[in-house]
Amino acid sequence: MKILIAFFSATGNTKKIATVIKNKLKELGVNVTSVDITSYSSRQKELKIDEYDGIFFGFPIYSMRAPRICREWLHNINGKGKKCSVFFTYGGFGKDPAHYYTKQILDENNFKLVSSAEFVSAHTFNYSGWLAAQNRPNQSDYKIAEEYTVKTINKFITKEAYIPIEYDKPIFSSEQLDQAEKYRFHVITKLPTRDGVNCSMCGLCENICPTKAMDAEKGLADLDSCISCFRCIANCPDQVLHTNNISNTWEKKLEFHKTTKEGIDRMVSKIYI
């Protein structure tokens, strides 16, 4: 059996889960290849799927869906009737629409989605002063990732007729989420900007930007193409890139996780099968 894992991971959480899945598959004696589609150039190459018996896709959740650039990338892949699964990492807030809207793309593109999963992970906005889901994913999340891998492989192998998973229709339409995406990107968190004189001008921020939005010379990201993934901030060796501090909004967010049933439930990683 040959399995492909294709994942996007700007700050490393989704990559951690992809690695656990890869190691579990190896332990099970499965032949596995993984492809990291975070860089701009990797998403320009055609994803060759013909030789694989099943595909795992891994994405972070941005504004309750897979990031726009991942959805656009997925739109261009013909699934040729292959079985697949999608796993998400998210910061403990909105996440349900990600399952529904990603399945919609996969259905349209002739993939057969057999399972999905969501893993609680440190929120990217912790780089802006939040303290959401710090130290996640942890060992318990990794255990769930291993269980998800085993259950999904069994679904890839089975000769039984394919029964699609049904997700509840989200209360938010794609158009509403498009608006939320724009608002989050450029109003809540501001563009990554160089701040400080200790830049060694290594150019790493520009080279690793998934959307080619960062200009190392200017020390500023482009408003239209930046997706606020903070890959540049997370990886700057001189630590001179920053966004604005939004820690003042954290208390209210913390209330949600501490006091509501929904908030407590969102701190648990889950498998849908």
Ligand SMILES: Cc1cc2nc3c(=O)[nH]c(=O)nc-3n(C[C@H](O)[C@H](O)[C@H](O)COP(=O)(O)O)c2cc1C
């Ligand atoms: C622009 C943006 C929007 C996000 N929106 C959500 C969201 O709606 N719900 C949530 O729980 N986490 C959200 N997150 C947090 C990420 O899903 C989470 O930190 C994820 O694990 C990052 O994955 P990575 O480290 O592989 O890049 C968002 C992060 C970013 C950068």
